[in-house]
Amino acid sequence: MIEKPMTPNLPETDDELLMRMRSGDEQAFVALYRRRQAAIYRFALHMSGSAAVAEDIAQEVFLALIREQCGYDPERGTLSGYLFGIARKLVLRHVERGRPDVALETDLESSALPELMANGDPLAELIDREGIEALRRSVLALPRRYREVVVLCDLEEVDYGEAALVLGCPIGTVRSRLHRARALLLEKLSQRWHHRPGAIALKPIRCLI
Amino acid sequence: MNCQEFWNTMPELAHEAEDGHFEHVRECSACAALLNRQRTLASGLRMLAADWRSVEAPARVESRLTAAFLGQAGLAVRRPAARWWVPVATWAAAAAAVVALAMFLARDRQVVPAHRTASSRVQLAAVEPPADLEALGDSSDADGDFIPMPNGARIEPNEDLNLVRVEVPRSAMIALGYAVSEDRASESVEAEVVLGPDGLARAVRFLE
Numbered sequence: 001m002i003e004k005p006m007t008p009n010l011p012e013t014d015d016e017l018l019m020r021m022r023s024g025d026e027q028a029f030v031a032l033y034r035r036r037q038a039a040i041y042r043f044a045l046h047m048s049g050s051a052a053v054a055e056d057i058a059q060e061v062f063l064a065l066i067r068e069q070c071g072y073d074p075e076r077g078t079l080s081g082y083l084f085g086i087a088r089k090l091v092l093r094h095v096e097r098g099r100p101d102v103a104l105e106t107d108l109e110s111s112a113l114p115e116l117m118a119n120g121d122p123l124a125e126l127i128d129r130e131g132i133e134a135l136r137r138s139v140l141a142l143p144r145r146y147r148e149v150v151v152l153c154d155l156e157e158v159d160y161g162e163a164a165l166v167l168g169c170p171i172g173t174v175r176s177r178l179h180r181a182r183a184l185l186l187e188k189l190s191q192r193w194h195h196r197p198g199a200i201a202l203k204p205i206r207c208l209i
Numbered sequence: 210m211n212c213q214e215f216w217n218t219m220p221e222l223a224h225e226a227e228d229g230h231f232e233h234v235r236e237c238s239a240c241a242a243l244l245n246r247q248r249t250l251a252s253g254l255r256m257l258a259a260d261w262r263s264v265e266a267p268a269r270v271e272s273r274l275t276a277a278f279l280g281q282a283g284l285a286v287r288r289p290a291a292r293w294w295v296p297v298a299t300w301a302a303a304a305a306a307v308v309a310l311a312m313f314l315a316r317d318r319q320v321v322p323a324h325r326t327a328s329s330r331v332q333l334a335a336v337e338p339p340a341d342l343e344a345l346g347d348s349s350d351a352d353g354d355f356i357p358m359p360n361g362a363r364i365e366p367n368e369d370l371n372l373v374r375v376e377v378p379r380s381a382m383i384a385l386g387y388a389v390s391e392d393r394a395s396e397s398v399e400a401e402v403v404l405g406p407d408g409l410a411r412a413v414r415f416l417e
Binding site for chain 2: 021026029033034037040041042045054055058059062063067132135136150154155156157175176178179182186189
């Protein structure tokens with residue numbers, strides 16, 4: 001007796017769910033929402049630092065998807081990237097309104113690398129909850145263009161190519177911003193460590209080789 | 210490779226270190242230390258991501274969006290139907306009322322002798338037009354009271370009625386018990402028709 005090969009029951013793709021959703025299938029919409037909402041909400045929360053703003057943005061992103069005239073084009077990228085793109089625009093709109101819970105942008109992209117430091121190990125505290133929270137606050141304090149690339153690539157694990165589509169810039173720019181963002185994070189974490197009571201301030205040493 | 214060249218390659222973003230990277234960090238303790246810090250930071254970011262993995266939008270967002278989706282989907286289904294159905298149905302109902310009245314009045318155009326039959330007279334006498342019909346029929350040239358349509362609904366007091374004046378063949382009067390001579394059967398006669406809120410004729414009277 002020959003057994004038929006079992007065909008795996010693959011989950012529907014985002015585009016398949018979207019197609020069903022557009023024909024009025026409520027379950028498809030709910031499935032799509034549940035698959036993508038958390039990442040969009042976290043992105044908005046990391047970017048804005050406000051749960052209320054993140055909730056509004058998550059809702060607006062999916063309302064845009066519900067509307068008949070949403071501009072998603074599968075030829076130009078993934079649905080996930082499209083949703084991140086809408087969320088990003090809404091965050092920018094929020095920033096433009098001058099909300100105080102978002103770090104002000106500074107022009108750091110053209111500046112030189114920070115001094116290379118070979119001091120103590122302030123990052124050792126990252127292993128505990130306090131350290132993780134300090135890291136989250138440091139991410140939130142990054143200028144927006146660096147914060148969004150860290151949130152997308154490091155926290156939401158979006159690949160560089162898709163991040164480039166979301167941000168509307170070349171992949172090389174994504175990489176350079178991420179490189180710069182991590183250097184800034186190290187700097188911020190080191191400053192926090194140096195400002196702790198009892199901490200020994202170590203002078204950074206430049207590598208001369 | 211010096212330090213600047215080393216960091217220009219963004220080694221902290223590479224999944225695997227290339228040979229040149231290892232060579233430089235073996236020679237440069239400062240870069241080795243910084244690369245190590247970068248890797249620690251990357252670990253911290255992964256821990257932060259894992260720590261937030263369970264963070265998601267409140268359940269009320271899904272409820273609101275589902276309601277919005279159902280509203281949007283419902284509108285999308287109903288909208289095309291609503292666009293054409295309402296005016297068509299309105300005009301169709303009005304046309305049907307007029308056609309029905311005309312057909313009723315025009316049917317059985319057989320010229321009958323002289324005067325109303327006894328049975329018609331008895332039937333008409335038994336029907337008392339409601340008081341509000343009197344207010345409608347104030348035409349000076351009206352020929353008598355309104356005659357209820359045989360198959361029409363009863364006119365209720367305070368019902369919202371419409372009065373229209375039409376021209377029909379004189380032979381239509383025969384169906385309502387009037388005597389019509391054969392030589393005048395083809396003439397037209399004006400009539401007032403009472404229409405109910407449903408657009409159907411309820412009563413008629415001839416103006417002559």
